[in-house]
Amino acid sequence: MNEQYLHLLWRTKRLPMHLLHTVDHLPVKILHIGFYNTASGPDFFNGRIELDGMQHSGNIEMHVKSSDWYAHGHQTDDAYNNVILHVVYEHDRMVFIEGIPIPTVELKPYIDLEHFRRTLDFTIQTSSIPCRAQLKDCPSPIVWNQVEGMMLARLARKKLLVDQLAEQLSSDPRKVLFHLIAQAFGMKTNALPFQELAHRIPFERIIKAGKKQVESIVFGASGLIHESIPADDYQQELTREWQFQSHRLQIHPSNAHSWHFKGCRPAGFPTLRLAQFAAFIERMNWSESFWELPVAKIKLHLEEALTTAPSDYWTDHYHFGKKRQTRASSAMSLASAHVVIINSVVPFLWWLSDVLAVPVFREKAQTLLELLPAEKNALLSEWKENGIGAKSAAESQGLIELKNELCNKKQCLQCKIGMQLLKR
Numbered sequence: 001m002n003e004q005y006l007h008l009l010w011r012t013k014r015l016p017m018h019l020l021h022t023v024d025h026l027p028v029k030i031l032h033i034g035f036y037n038t039a040s041g042p043d044f045f046n047g048r049i050e051l052d053g054m055q056h057s058g059n060i061e062m063h064v065k066s067s068d069w070y071a072h073g074h075q076t077d078d079a080y081n082n083v084i085l086h087v088v089y090e091h092d093r094m095v096f097i098e099g100i101p102i103p104t105v106e107l108k109p110y111i112d113l114e115h116f117r118r119t120l121d122f123t124i125q126t127s128s129i130p131c132r133a134q135l136k137d138c139p140s141p142i143v144w145n146q147v148e149g150m151m152l153a154r155l156a157r158k159k160l161l162v163d164q165l166a167e168q169l170s171s172d173p174r175k176v177l178f179h180l181i182a183q184a185f186g187m188k189t190n191a192l193p194f195q196e197l198a199h200r201i202p203f204e205r206i207i208k209a210g211k212k213q214v215e216s217i218v219f220g221a222s223g224l225i226h227e228s229i230p231a232d233d234y235q236q237e238l239t240r241e242w243q244f245q246s247h248r249l250q251i252h253p254s255n256a257h258s259w260h261f262k263g264c265r266p267a268g269f270p271t272l273r274l275a276q277f278a279a280f281i282e283r284m285n286w287s288e289s290f291w292e293l294p295v296a297k298i299k300l301h302l303e304e305a306l307t308t309a310p311s312d313y314w315t316d317h318y319h320f321g322k323k324r325q326t327r328a329s330s331a332m333s334l335a336s337a338h339v340v341i342i343n344s345v346v347p348f349l350w351w352l353s354d355v356l357a358v359p360v361f362r363e364k365a366q367t368l369l370e371l372l373p374a375e376k377n378a379l380l381s382e383w384k385e386n387g388i389g390a391k392s393a394a395e396s397q398g399l400i401e402l403k404n405e406l407c408n409k410k411q412c413l414q415c416k417i418g419m420q421l422l423k424r
Contacts, residue, residue, distance in 0.1 A: 001089045004413045005119055006062045006107065007043060010087065011036055012423045015110055022103045023091045026052050034060045038414070041079045049085055051103055058084035066104060067093040119413075119422050129407050132386050134421045143388060144395070146416040150405065151398030155365065158347035159354065166351070173352055174286050175203045180344035185277045187339070190270050193258040194277075197222055202249055207286045211278075215311065216241035217249070218278040223256035224271060225320070234313040235320050266318040267333075275310035276332045283308040291352070295367045302345060306337035338372050342393050369394035379403055 009015050010033055020028045028051055034044030042059035049056050061083045063069060070093070074080040083102060086095055091106040129135070135143075166176050179198045186194030200221045206214055219225050220242030225235055245251070259270040266272070283305040291298065309315075314330035316323050332340075349365035352358070374380065374390035375397075383389070383399050390396035405411070412418030 001064050001111075001116070003043075003062055003064060005116060006064070006087065006089060007036065008119065008413050008419065008422060009107070009111075010044065010060075010062065012419060014115075014423060015107065019110070020105050022051070023106055026103070028085070028103065028105060031055065042083055047085065049103075056084040058082040060085045060087060062087045064089045065093075066091045066095055069093075069095045115422075128382065129386060129403070130410060130412055131418055131421055135386050135388070135417070138417050138420050142416050142420050147388075147395055147398035147402060149398070149416075150401040151369070151394050153405070154397055154401035155347060155350045157401075159351045162347050162351035166355075172203075173348075173355065174207075174288065176351070177344070177348045178203050178207075180348050181280070181340060182277065184340040184344040185273055185280075186270075187268065187273075187336075189260050189264055189268070190273065193222070193254060193260075193270070194273075196254050196258065197274075200251055200254060202251070205249060206281060207284075209282075211282050211311075212237075212241060213245060214282045215275070215278045217245050217251065218274050218281070219271075220246055221251050221253055222259065222270075222274055223253035224259065224274070226256075232321055234311070261319075266324070269318050271319045272310075272314060272330060275314045275330065276306075276308075279308040279310040279331075280305050291349070291361065291364070295364050295371065298364070299341075299368060299371055302341050303334060303337055306340055307331045307334055335376070338393065339375065342369065342372060342375070342397065366394065369397060375400075 013033065017030050020030065022028060028049055031048040031050055032046070034047030037043055037045050042061045044060040044062075047058065047060040059080070059082050061069070061074070061080065063072075063086070066086065066088045068088075069075065069086065075095075081097060083097065086102045086104040088104060088106055089111070090108050091104055095102045095104065131138075162176065162180065165179055169175050169179065179195070182194045182198035183191050186192070197218070201217060206217055209217065216238050219238050225231070225239050225242060231239065246253070261269055264270070285301060285305070290301070293301075309329065309331040315327050318324055346365045346368055349361045349368070353361035353365070370392050372393035374392055374395060379400060380390055380396055383403070388399065390399055402415070406415045406418075412422070
């Protein structure tokens with residue numbers, strides 16, 4: 001037996017509530033089970049009961065054994081002084097608050113052990129989705145309500161990461177966005193060197209520079225062009241411009257060895273990503289008024305800026321001095337552009353809403369996710385195989401968060417889907 005299971009029974013009222021009585025045989029009428037508390041303190045706040053003809057309002061605490069009250073040190077914690085009912089699986093010791101015994105209900109006679117074993121099976125499943133066998137039995141509105149809640153939780157969690165980044169930077173929201181987009185350009189493999197690059201580049205200067213200057217600053221600050229290495233005409237041109245810009249702007253290059261080529265396909269090589277990043281910087285509308293536009297126009301401009309093709313050199317090359325076998329588009333794919341938007345622009349707008357106290361930016365963040373197509377990856381394919389297919393990025397982001405934060409951690413009793421399936 002465990003407390004989480006007792007919480008489940010209480011929250012879902014999967015008990016003969018009309019038959020409950022205290023260990024000293026007084027009938028208890030549960031007028032309100034209280035509000036479930038997942039933080040510290042009593043398990044259920046503001047419950048109401050009727051005992052021996054008198055109504056009581058206060059908190060309700062649950063334990064496997066009555067003696068756990070003392071084992072957990074509640075007798076010295078003032079937060080528990082307003083407990084009006086102690087609900088336990090097994091009563092083994094009377095508990096007192098300021099010398100007065102707490103009314104105690106023992107649930108052992110009412111526990112359905114078969115249901116408990118089924119619940120336990122959920123939480124010890126080796127499957128990455130513990131309820132996959134029963135998922136088809138959960139009503140669709142409950143599934144998608146949980147997914148939406150997880151999408152909002154994911155945005156709130158990412159907003160905290162943006163808070164940490166903003167503390168390191170100036171108060172200019174545009175600079176925060178610049179750093180978020182740079183990190184997103186690196187995807188998983190090169191996120192860290194892209195972060196370092198963003199710190200080295202003077203944001204206010206580069207967004208006003210021309211195409212040639214932007215490319216030279218981006219590649220020069222990355223550390224991937226060197227005077228001593230034999231170079232083709234394009235690299236020589238970049239190097240000459242970098243020499244001028246680095247002296248003028250006092251920029252020092254990163255360590256070239258921090259960039260990861262291994263594990264990347266040529267289309268994802270950091271050199272090509274840097275060329276795309278430079279093209280994006282020059283094409284992007286960095287004005288603060290840009291975010292006042294309708295969401296559909298914001299989406300369209302972001303897609304156009306992110307898929308802007310870099311210099312012609314990159315249609316023939318994927319690295320300095322290394323030619324492609326055939327000419328190909330050097331622009332970022334639309335699918336990759338959507339990933340960048342999801343991982344940078346959406347959390348930025350959510351953060352901006354809080355910083356400026358403008359709720360409309362939060363609405364725009366959510367609408368943008370709803371307008372973008374669902375991502376494609378192994379995790380989402382697994383959901384689809386089990387009958388849950390995302391139709392938008394809002395749904396795919398919710399499914400990713402649900403899998404990572406609840407399914408992987410076997411937190412079925414914190415999930416509306418799990419709760420629904422375990423009520424049966």
